Amino acid sequence: MKIIKKISTMQSISDELRKNNKIIGFVPTMGALHKAHIAIIRKARKENDIVVVSIFVNPLQFGPKEDYKKYPRPINQDLDICKKENVDFVFYPSVKEMYPYGKSFTYVEVKKFRGILCDKFRPGHFCGVSTVVAKLFNIVKPHKAYFGEKDYQQLKIILRMVKDLNFDIKIIPVPTVREDDGLAYSSRNLYLSLKEREVAGNIYKSLIYCKNLILNRKFKSIKKCIEEAKNYLHKMLSNVEHSIQYFEVYDDNLDVVNNNIDKIPKNTKLRIFAAVYIGTTRLIDNLGFKI
Amino acid sequence: MKIIKKISTMQSISDELRKNNKIIGFVPTMGALHKAHIAIIRKARKENDIVVVSIFVNPLQFGPKEDYKKYPRPINQDLDICKKENVDFVFYPSVKEMYPYGKSFTYVEVKKFRGILCDKFRPGHFCGVSTVVAKLFNIVKPHKAYFGEKDYQQLKIILRMVKDLNFDIKIIPVPTVREDDGLAYSSRNLYLSLKEREVAGNIYKSLIYCKNLILNRKFKSIKKCIEEAKNYLHKMLSNVEHSIQYFEVYDDNLDVVNNNIDKIPKNTKLRIFAAVYIGTTRLIDNLGFKI
Numbered sequence A, B: 001m002k003i004i005k006k007i008s009t010m011q012s013i014s015d016e017l018r019k020n021n022k023i024i025g026f027v028p029t030m031g032a033l034h035k036a037h038i039a040i041i042r043k044a045r046k047e048n049d050i051v052v053v054s055i056f057v058n059p060l061q062f063g064p065k066e067d068y069k070k071y072p073r074p075i076n077q078d079l080d081i082c083k084k085e086n087v088d089f090v091f092y093p094s095v096k097e098m099y100p101y102g103k104s105f106t107y108v109e110v111k112k113f114r115g116i117l118c119d120k121f122r123p124g125h126f127c128g129v130s131t132v133v134a135k136l137f138n139i140v141k142p143h144k145a146y147f148g149e150k151d152y153q154q155l156k157i158i159l160r161m162v163k164d165l166n167f168d169i170k171i172i173p174v175p176t177v178r179e180d181d182g183l184a185y186s187s188r189n190l191y192l193s194l195k196e197r198e199v200a201g202n203i204y205k206s207l208i209y210c211k212n213l214i215l216n217r218k219f220k221s222i223k224k225c226i227e228e229a230k231n232y233l234h235k236m237l238s239n240v241e242h243s244i245q246y247f248e249v250y251d252d253n254l255d256v257v258n259n260n261i262d263k264i265p266k267n268t269k270l271r272i273f274a275a276v277y278i279g280t281t282r283l284i285d286n287l288g289f290k291i
Helices: A007-019 A035-047 A075-084 A117-121 A125-140 A152-164 A187-191 A194-200 A202-215 A222-236 B007-019 B035-047 B075-084 B117-121 B125-140 B152-164 B187-191 B194-200 B202-215 B222-236
Strands: A002-004 A024-029 A050-055 A089-091 A106-110 A144-148 A170-174 A242-251 A269-278 A281-290 B002-004 B024-029 B050-055 B089-091 B106-110 B144-148 B170-174 B242-251 B269-278 B281-290
Touching (some): A002 A007, A007 A024, A007 A125, A024 A035, A035 A050, A035 A170, A050 A075, A075 A089, A106 A152, A106 B152, A117 A125, A117 A152, A152 A269, A187 A281, A202 A222, A202 A281, A222 A269, B007 B050, B007 B125, B024 B035, B035 B144, B035 B170, B075 B089, B089 B125, B117 B152, B117 B242, B144 B152, B152 B170, B187 B281, B194 B269, B202 B269, B222 B269
Parallel strands (some): A024 A050, A050 A089, A144 A170
Antiparallel strands (some): B242 B269, B269 B281
8 A cells, every 4th residue: 555645646646557447446535534434445445446545634625613623633543444445545645735825726616506504504615625526536537436425415516516527537425334323424423422422323313213204294294394303303312412503304416395295206315414513513414215 | 630529538538548658738729710729739739649629619708798609610610720730639519518507517716816807807707717628628638738828817827727626737828829910819800890900910019019118117107108008009099999998017927016117126027918999809918028
């Protein structure tokens, strides 16, 4: 396994690999690798000749009051994991290498899937994401790139960017990986206290609860199902400080669906999205299903 | 010479060429090819194994009141020129191929070199340019791309975009090519009436006039030199309807320079920029020199 810190080196390596007909699979990460990353890396390992993992905590996608500084950076542990998973190259640039002027003058703005869900509460976040992903795509030059479905809005935005800007890269979505109690793996789970961790699985349970309310036509209204699921979640989290930032239902394309469940066409793919603060830790999750 | 209309075909061809160690030079155009394009193509021909010319009148970079519809599209003539100049591939996509939804949801925004010169008068233009150039780079996958210095602000913006988004492409600026009377070649010159064409060379002459005023310290103030050069240009264009949209002096990095010529450090590269309407035709030009 080689650790590459320079953009130009990574580009030359990828050029050479492509010349030799190697198929390059790319897993962009912010490090603090956990089981979900490992599942993604393993999928990439199976489907490509070469696997490149990038580790870069991208300052551009953090708001001024967000956790950029405290975001975990266990680089040695991360590199051990990559080695063990037979990653070929870890692209691990400095902030200065990625943003020599401390910031970018150029931004990639995807104007779809915006103004809702995380974008409503994290202005600038997705612009930072699409910009750094465009950079990484131009640096790693992969054939395929892997993104987890936990960050579903991000996945949709990246898919849109790839189509609109004609990146010749296949985006592979990877289903969310969960702990036994249903908590989606996230590097931010590390922030949770033991007490908080004990109840955090209820975020996922509330998504399932909401899904069942909808599927069983317990109420006619999506809004009512959401309300009930939020009540359920508040109850399950009552022992810890918490707040629900959003709890919403969209279709698979992040379009609004009819509030009257009976009026939603059969076989429509719905997706329930939640962002929840447990203590000071913001966790997100989502669950897709067909009506 | 092959004419390619499909994005995916162009991408496969470029992949194959790169695998075979061919160096690809790319000349993006909006067609209506003239001597300046030919000079650019010839430079690309000399410096690369493969030359790709794109012909695409990009709707995204025209304002609602601009000349998108009437922009000349002499495609057969353009293809003849490309053939004669030994171009290998002409990428000639439809608007639908480039913008299947009639518009783009994704934009590349370069936030430097903005709010001045053409950007002040053509809002959205450079966003349309950087977006389509990013698309074309991902489609043609060139090693080098050629841009004329006549569109100097565009050149600076593209250079900035390439650095910021880490496109692995060398941008080659090509000096402005002029008619005998100094008029910079432009597809829009076709719009000029004979009478207008006769005096249009004075735009360039006014740039030279301004440069000499500055170099000869005729006045101490850049502003005064500009004023005098504008007076000169108005006089020379007095027989035709005209207006000067802007006439300005910046340094080579499009930064403002000290108005007091004596206070500008020696060897500073200055550049004079003008945009002039002759009749309804908007023409731009610029001239660089060292103080």
